[in-house]
Amino acid sequence: xxxxxxxxxxxxxxxxxxxxxxxxxxxxxxxxxxxxxxxxxxxxxxxxxxxxxxxxxxxxxxxxxxxxxxxxxxxxxxxxxxxxxxxxxxxx
Amino acid sequence: xxxxxxxxxxxxxxxxxxxxxxxxxxxxxxxxxxxxxxxxxxxxxxxxxxxxxxxxxxxxxxxxxxxxxxxxxxxxxxxxxxxxxxxxxxxx
Numbered sequence: 001x002x003x004x005x006x007x008x009x010x011x012x013x014x015x016x017x018x019x020x021x022x023x024x025x026x027x028x029x030x031x032x033x034x035x036x037x038x039x040x041x042x043x044x045x046x047x048x049x050x051x052x053x054x055x056x057x058x059x060x061x062x063x064x065x066x067x068x069x070x071x072x073x074x075x076x077x078x079x080x081x082x083x084x085x086x087x088x089x090x091x092x
Numbered sequence: 093x094x095x096x097x098x099x100x101x102x103x104x105x106x107x108x109x110x111x112x113x114x115x116x117x118x119x120x121x122x123x124x125x126x127x128x129x130x131x132x133x134x135x136x137x138x139x140x141x142x143x144x145x146x147x148x149x150x151x152x153x154x155x156x157x158x159x160x161x162x163x164x165x166x167x168x169x170x171x172x173x174x175x176x177x178x179x180x181x182x183x184x
Contacts, residue, residue, distance in 0.1 A: 004103055011099035023178055071177045078177070081170050085163045086115055 003080065006073055009053035014038070015046050019055060022069035029065060095172065098165055101145035106130070107138050111147060114161035121157060 009015055018032055033043035047067055050056040054073040058065050101107055110124055125135035139159055142148040146165040150157050 003108070004105065007099045007103035011096055011103065013096065016095070019176055023176065069176075074173050074177045078170055078173050081166050081173070084111055084115065084161075085166050085170070 003077065005049075005053040006055065006077060009049050009055055012046070012049075015050055018046060018050065019069060022056065022067060026059075026066040026068040029067065032067065095169065097141075097145040098147065098169060101141050101147055104138070104141075107142055110138060110142065111161060114148065114159060118151075118158040118160040121159065124159065 014036060017036070021027065021032060021035060029040065029043055029047060032047070033040060036043065038046075047056065047058070050067075051058060055070055056067045057070045058067050060066075106128060109128070113119065113124060113127060121132065121135055121139060124139070125132060128135070130138075139148065139150075142159075143150060147162055148159045149162045150159050152158075
C-alpha cells in the first residue's frame with residue numbers, strides 16, 4: 001500500500017508530461033528540459049521525484065544520465081485501481 | 093488532463109482505505125468514521141477531498157448523508173495509465 005510517493009509524483013502536470021515523453025524511449029535530463037523550457041534545477045527536481053516514486057530509472061552513460069520510464073509501478077497502480085473498481089484483469 | 097485533485101486525494105492512505113471500504117456499498121460518514129476511529133471533522137475532511145476529486149458522490153437520506161464510490165474517475169485513471177504503459181485495453 002505504499003503508493004504515497006507515486007500518487008504525489010503523479011499529481012504534478014509537468015511530471016505527468018515527462019512520463020508521457022519517456023514513452024518513446026529514454027532521454028537525457030537536457031533533452032527533457034529543452035522540451036519543457038525548464039531550467040536544469042527544475043527538471044532535476046522533477047526527475048528526482050519521479051525516480052523516488054519508482055516511475056523512472058536512470059543510467060549514466062559517459063557524461064550523460066538517461067532516464068527511462070519504469071512501467072512496473074504503473075502496473076501496480078493499475079492493479080490497485082482495477083480491484084477498487086471491482087472488476088478483474090480479464091474485464092479490463 | 094485534470095488529474096491533480098484525483099492523485100492528491102489518492103496520496104493519502106486513509107482516503108485510499110475509505111475507497112476500499114466503499115467497494116461493498118454506500119456508507120454514512122458515521123459508519124466510515126467508526127471503522128477508522130476518526131472524529132467527525134477528520135472524516136468529513138477526507139470525504140470532502142474525495143468528493144472534490146470525483147471519487148465519491150453523496151446523497152442525503154433523511155438526516156444521513158451516504159457516500160458511494162464513483163468509479164468513472166477510476167476508469168479515466170486506468171485509461172491514462174494504460175496508454176502510459178504503452179499497451180491498450182485489450183492487453184490489460
